[in-house]
Amino acid sequence: MAPPPPAIEEDDGSSDDFLEIAVRAPLEVAERALVLGAICRRAFLEERAGEVDEDDPEAERFDLVAWLRAEGVDAAATEEERRLLHTRVGRLATEAAAEASWRSEALIALGWALGLLPDMPPYDAAAEPSALLAAVPAPWAATAAWRREATLRPEDEVAAERERAELWYWRASIADSFFVAGDVERTALAVAVRDVTTEARNAGVLDSPIRDDFPARGAAYRLLDSDAVDELAAIAVQRVQALNWLCGFGSGWADVPLEL
Numbered sequence: 001m002a003p004p005p006p007a008i009e010e011d012d013g014s015s016d017d018f019l020e021i022a023v024r025a026p027l028e029v030a031e032r033a034l035v036l037g038a039i040c041r042r043a044f045l046e047e048r049a050g051e052v053d054e055d056d057p058e059a060e061r062f063d064l065v066a067w068l069r070a071e072g073v074d075a076a077a078t079e080e081e082r083r084l085l086h087t088r089v090g091r092l093a094t095e096a097a098a099e100a101s102w103r104s105e106a107l108i109a110l111g112w113a114l115g116l117l118p119d120m121p122p123y124d125a126a127a128e129p130s131a132l133l134a135a136v137p138a139p140w141a142a143t144a145a146w147r148r149e150a151t152l153r154p155e156d157e158v159a160a161e162r163e164r165a166e167l168w169y170w171r172a173s174i175a176d177s178f179f180v181a182g183d184v185e186r187t188a189l190a191v192a193v194r195d196v197t198t199e200a201r202n203a204g205v206l207d208s209p210i211r212d213d214f215p216a217r218g219a220a221y222r223l224l225d226s227d228a229v230d231e232l233a234a235i236a237v238q239r240v241q242a243l244n245w246l247c248g249f250g251s252g253w254a255d256v257p258l259e260l
Contacts, residue, residue: 003173003259005196006166008203019260021162022248023155029110029246030150031076032253034143036107037136038064038077040129042085043100049090057089060139067139078254104129105238109165111135113152113246120161123168123235124216162243164205167196169240169258171214171221172233178222193222 042064045057065085068074077085084092084100092100104127111132112120121127137143152158177189193213200206206214213220216232224232241256250256 003170005192006163006170006260008163008167008196008199008205019247021155021159023152023158024246024248026114026150026152027147028076029114029152030147031073032245033107033110033114033136034071034073034147035068035077035081036103036110037133037138038068038085039081039100039103040107040133041138043097043103045089046092046097046100061085061089063139070140071143073143078252080254102234102238104133105235106242107136108132109161109239109242110246112161113158113243114150115153120164123165123239124232126231126235158243158246160205162240162247165236165240165243166260167200167206168214168232169236170196172229172236175221175224175229175233179226190222 048057108127111117116135197209211220245256
């Protein structure tokens with residue numbers, strides 16, 4: 001059974017009416033961005049496993065761990081993140097490496113909230129993280145002033161973006177159902193998607209629908225192939241986790257709910 005669509009707030013300039021958010025402190029968000037940046041860099045090092053060059057990937061991994069500890073940021077990492085960072089290059093499971101590389105989309109969301117990006121990249125394509133990673137301190141840069149001076153976008157902007165991410169997550173969560181549903185269920189799904197897209201467009205949190213569906217890569221979302229569906233789902237999961245965490249849901253990063 002497909003999950004019910006999320007409630008959509010009318011775009012009246014107020015904060016989220018349906019969910020009471022408590023945006024986390026800028027310092028905490030900056031520390032989480034540092035951890036996510038380290039996770040992304042660790043994932044990219046795995047792609048260089050076995051290379052023989054002047055830049056030793058394993059030495060770079062060691063520097064990441066030592067730098068986070070020296071800066072006092074390692075406490076902001078979850079146990080799972082610490083295990084990943086402490087795993088030698090070349091020994092990371094394929095699935096773990098792939099999951100870590102997708103953390104760049106969570107970093108994108110927090111980087112946007114911190115004002116490191118002018119706009120949130122579209123939800124229908126993976127974002128290029130290189131510019132953002134260049135803006136987030138890396139070994140062996142000092143981070144105390146960067147963390148202390150961090151600021152966040154206004155709460156109403158954060159709330160609206162969280163809602164947009166939630167919509168894309170919902171659309172991703174029902175995408176596979178279109179491939180396997182019978183005629184009756186497919187019709188019901190199409191009606192639900194039509195209603196949500198119309199309401200979201202009217203609320204100003206979604207661009208104009210295409211054929212009563214989310215606009216994705218110049219077409220209706222339901223016309224995407226399975227590979228594209230999987231990619232958009234991965235993007236939505238990372239961004240909604242980051243924005244739900246940013247808005248105060250869950251006691252910590254490790255237990256952030258995706259559905260509210």
